Amino acid sequence: MDNETFRRHAHEIVDWMADYMGDVESYPVRAQVRPGDIAAQLPMAAPDAPEPMDAIFQDFKDIVMPGITHWQHPSFFAYFPANSSPPSVLAEMLTATLAANCLLWQTSPAATEMETRILDWLRQMIGLDDGFTGVIQDSASSASLCAILTARERATEWRANENGLSEAAPLSIYASTETHSSVEKDAKVAGIGRQFVRKISVDSNFAMRPDELAQAIAVDRAEGVTPAMVVATLGTTGVGAIDPLRAIGDICKREDLYLHVDAAWAGSALILDDYRWMIDGIEAVDSFVFNPHKWLLTNFDCSAHFIRDPDALVRTLSILPEYLKTQTADDVIDYRDWSVPLGRRFRALKLWFVLRSYGVDGLRRMIADHITWAEELAGLVDAAPDFEIASKRNLALFNFRYRPMSLDNESEIDALNETLLNAINDDGRLYLTQNRVNGRYVIRFCVGQTNTTRDHVLGAWDVIQEIARGL
Numbered sequence: 527m528d529n530e531t532f533r534r535h536a537h538e539i540v541d542w543m544a545d546y547m548g549d550v551e552s553y554p555v556r557a558q559v560r561p562g563d564i565a566a567q568l569p570m571a572a573p574d575a576p577e578p579m580d581a582i583f584q585d586f587k588d589i590v591m592p593g594i595t596h597w598q599h600p601s602f603f604a605y606f607p608a609n610s611s612p613p614s615v616l617a618e619m620l621t622a623t624l625a626a627n628c629l630l631w632q633t634s635p636a637a638t639e640m641e642t643r644i645l646d647w648l649r650q651m652i653g654l655d656d657g658f659t660g661v662i663q664d665s666a667s668s669a670s671l672c673a674i675l676t677a678r679e680r681a682t683e684w685r686a687n688e689n690g691l692s693e694a695a696p697l698s699i700y701a702s703t704e705t706h707s708s709v710e711k712d713a714k715v716a717g718i719g720r721q722f723v724r725k726i727s728v729d730s731n732f733a734m735r736p737d738e739l740a741q742a743i744a745v746d747r748a749e750g751v752t753p754a755m756v757v758a759t760l761g762t763t764g765v766g767a768i769d770p771l772r773a774i775g776d777i778c779k780r781e782d783l784y785l786h787v788d789a790a791w792a793g794s795a796l797i798l799d800d801y802r803w804m805i806d807g808i809e810a811v812d813s814f815v816f817n818p819h820k821w822l823l824t825n826f827d828c829s830a831h832f833i834r835d836p837d838a839l840v841r842t843l844s845i846l847p848e849y850l851k852t853q854t855a856d857d858v859i860d861y862r863d864w865s866v867p868l869g870r871r872f873r874a875l876k877l878w879f880v881l882r883s884y885g886v887d888g889l890r891r892m893i894a895d896h897i898t899w900a901e902e903l904a905g906l907v908d909a910a911p912d913f914e915i916a917s918k919r920n921l922a923l924f925n926f927r928y929r930p931m932s933l934d935n936e937s938e939i940d941a942l943n944e945t946l947l948n949a950i951n952d953d954g955r956l957y958l959t960q961n962r963v964n965g966r967y968v969i970r971f972c973v974g975q976t977n978t979t980r981d982h983v984l985g986a987w988d989v990i991q992e993i994a995r996g997l
């Protein structure tokens with residue numbers, strides 16, 4: 527494609543992008559296609575002859591768009607948000623244009639130096655002390671994997687990397703029963719083994735019980751298992767529970783365990799002073815991850831990973847073949863050994879665009895609004911005679927259940943809620959997802975999309991009631 531043709535199509539596509547952002551509410555939130563509908567429209571092999579961009583773009587509109595779930599729709603209340611913003615999209619366009627692979631300082635000094643500086647901005651914004659150094663990972667799962675690998679090396683006195691795990695005693699990791707599945711996946715990848723992720727029971731707020739943690743560690747030690755680390759969560763995926771960092775940290779200090787904090791979603795709320803209590807006890811934390819790509823207007827993917835001892839992480843991941851050696855290695859940061867993949871996108875640019883465009887105050891206002899509206903909605907649900915709150919609101923997340931007075935059989939109520947959720951998502955005006963709370967099927971509601979307003983949140987309640995009562 528020559529440059530003038532690129533320019534023409536780029537203008538056309540940017541116009542389409544701006545129209546989409548303006549019209550996103552006109553789409554059903556969750557894609558309304560059936561499995562195989564999109565694949566049936568795609569040829570079985572790549573074309574031999576080149577095709578014009580006009581045809582490709584037309585197919586994008588005709589084939590791809592019906593199969594898109596609109597995460598940027600203001601009535602997206604499912605999962606956790608992956609909220610984006612126009613400044614972030616602009617930066618992503620530049621990143622794609624530069625297409626730099628920022629594995630070493632010298633492969634794009636601006637990317638490295640901006641990453642260091644912007645992560646320090648974020649560190650200050652969320653109230654972490656200056657003993658933490660930041661790096662951007664592609665996902666919270668990757669950051670937690672880095673933490674688990676570092677803890678594994680620490681617990682085996684740096685031998686596992688060299689000799690494998692066969693000569694070491696089994697290692698164990700402790701996380702609550704509400705922890706995200708990525709911790710188990712990471713433990714599988716790290717060779718720890720899924721069964722050695724000890725699931726610690728939770729209290730009535732679904733937060734990890736420190737007494738149960740201490741006991742599980744003691745049992746493991748008595749049985750010849752080596753406790754290596756604890757993963758505490760701020761904002762669990764199901765109910766948004768906050769594990770008690772200070773009590774967990776005291777145990778980690780006493781037992782000499784690595785402490786990693788997964789704050790993938792809730793970490794963004796730390797920019798509000800009102801939520802700083804969540805990191806009471808941060809002094810004992812070795813690493814911390816949160817995702818600006820969830821709730822800080824920054825396009826997926828962008829996970830901020832903060833580490834107390836970057837040397838330990840680099841020692842864990844470092845490997846230096848001749849072709850990666852540089853003359854500046856002693857003077858700069860080369861992020862190649864701060865993550866599992868070698869290649870790295872220039873992700874700091876979109877954070878820079880977002881933080882400057884909105885200012886910290888703008889971001890604070892957005893998160894505070896989301897929390898306020900979630901609180902308001904949870905109050906309405908609680909007050910409705912045929913609905914109940916299944917898990918109390920934490921930040922902008924709560925779970926609820928439809929419970930008509932005529933029903934008291936719990937399994938029938940489960941089935942009814944599943945039917946209700948499917949009906950809501952098939953209707954297309956909202957998108958919500960399911961959860962289990964104390965074994966019961968419930969509907970989860972999370973506010974966090976960029977364009978969501980109070981009217982969208984309250985309007986969602988009208989839609990939910992209308993569909994429920996029409997079942």
Ligand SMILES: Cc1ncc(COP(=O)(O)O)c(C=O)c1O
Nearest residue numbers: 665666667706708762763788790
């Ligand atoms: C608490 C928690 N941790 C980790 C993750 C995984 O995040 P990522 O997709 O960035 O790996 C999620 C995803 O929603 C999450 O809710």
